[in-house]
Amino acid sequence: MxxxxxxxxxxxxxxxxxxxxxxxxxxxxxxxxxxxxxxxxxxxxxxxxxxxxxxxxxxxxxxxxxxxxxxxxxxxxxxxxxxxxxxxxxxxxxxxxxxxxxxxxxxxxxxxxxxxxxxxxxxxxxxxxxxxxxxxxMGAGTLDIGKPKGLPAELAAHAGPGPDAGPGGDAIVPGEARFTPRERRNLAIARRHIEELWAGGKVELAHEIYHPQVVDHNMAPGQKPGIEGILDVLRWLREAVPDLAMRIECYVIDGDMVCDRWTMSGTHTGALLMGVAPSGKRFSINGMDVIRIDEDGLVTDVWHAEEFARLLAQLSG
The missing domain is CATH 3.10.450.50 (Nuclear Transport Factor 2; Chain: A,)
Structure with a gap:
């Protein structure tokens, strides 16, 4: 490792x-x-x-x-x-x-x-x-938190996928040459998780990727536990943002845990999004996920953080 x-x-x-x-x-x-x-x-x-x-x-x-x-x-x-x-x-x-x-x-x-x-x-x-x-x-409103920052100049060449590369085709994967066979397997699973399920919207993959008792450690208010709760979040996000796109910028793999860092963008033309009526506004936010993968290749735990304050500021600005 x-x-x-x-x-x-x-x-x-x-x-x-x-x-x-x-x-x-x-x-x-x-x-x-x-x-x-x-x-x-x-x-x-x-x-x-x-x-x-x-x-x-x-x-x-x-x-x-x-x-x-x-x-x-x-x-x-x-x-x-x-x-x-x-x-x-x-x-x-x-x-x-x-x-x-x-x-x-x-x-x-x-x-x-x-x-x-x-x-x-x-x-x-x-x-x-x-x-x-x-x-x-704190009982406060949204913050004026500006636009997302870009990558440093020395990493700019790896900032996103080239033509036909897919949402994570040019993602940085540090230390890949030293990965164990299991870490290589976990990278492939992580790519399916974020690139195909979340970025690609292939909801049918959820029951292949997640353990039946998967734990989302950062559930949204009112979110159901398990796979169905995660799928509900994916569905309402895509209903609110039909043109949703994601660019995966980096994967960090350490044993049975994987982190991905991404940028999400789209136009709010569909359903309510975090309580905001369809605004027709473009947005771009950053986020990261960490998943744990068991010996059977199933995701058992998910931690995630998203710039939802920035999202609300862009939708209401």
Whole structure:
């Protein structure tokens, strides 16, 4: 497994530090040690400038707004020079947070981070958090959070599929040369999951791909458990956005866990979408999924995070 190499263990330590030490304990001094001077945050929070000082400020702002903030790290994945962490943030809204005064409400949101490491430090950071859920829990409206950021120049050549390549034909797959046979199998399953089922809308594949008791760890309000609940989400999304398209940009495979990072775009011309009447507006959002695959090749667990706050802002803007 790629995660057993010394360089992989170093990346896993950076991921653990990021969630448990920097965010969980407020040890922002680690930012200088763990992040490159030219750190590129490709999905900054609203109004965030670039650089390490900006990262420290964001951590400080969240910890000031949620004084009892706790971070639960659910999983880390490492492949090549990329890493992924899956987490949940919880606490009490005790101070100003993203411009929203303290409400005393309990907050709980999940997120997924992807990093690229160069010379022992994080050089690139992608992250998706449930910002729409956070705003709802604070009783606030949507945020003006702008347009999605692009990939860094050195990865631009891999930004998306070329002609006839399909939604993930040019996706980056770090560390692929070192994959075990089972990791290669899991990459193929992950491609079917996101490229054929979600991007291609082939709902008939769901019962081939998912375990009958598949657990969605980030269910939508009112979502039924299991495969049928996941299919309901896919159906309402495609009913709302008939021209929905997805571009899968990266896969990170570590043993039985796979992360995919994607961009979704389309036109809201169909049914209600997150409570918004058909607007005829174009949108583009980022997202990431992490899945666990069992020995039989079935997906048993799914974690996911989408820029739904950005989506709502684009539909209402």
């Amino acid at each position: 790629s995660g057993d190499r010394p360089e992989s263990r170093a990346i896993r330590r950076l991921l653990t530090d990021q969630i448990e030490e920097i965010w969980g304990k407020g040890r922002t001094g680690l930012v200088d040690a763990n992040y490159a001077v030219s750190i590129a945050d490709h999905m900054p929070v609203p109004g965030q400038p670039s650089g390490r000082e900006a990262l420290k400020d964001v951590v400080d702002q969240f910890r000031a707004g949620i004084e009892d903030m706790a971070m639960d790290l659910h999983a880390t994945l490492v492949a090549g020079d990329f890493g992924v962490d899956v987490w949940t943030l919880s606490g009490t809204h005790s101070g100003d947070l993203i411009g929203v005064p303290a409400t005393g409400n309990r907050l709980s949101i999940s997120g997924i981070d992807m990093v690229r490491v160069e010379q022992g430090r994080i050089s690139d950071l992608w992250h998706v958090e449930e910002m729409a859920q956070l705003m709802d829990q």
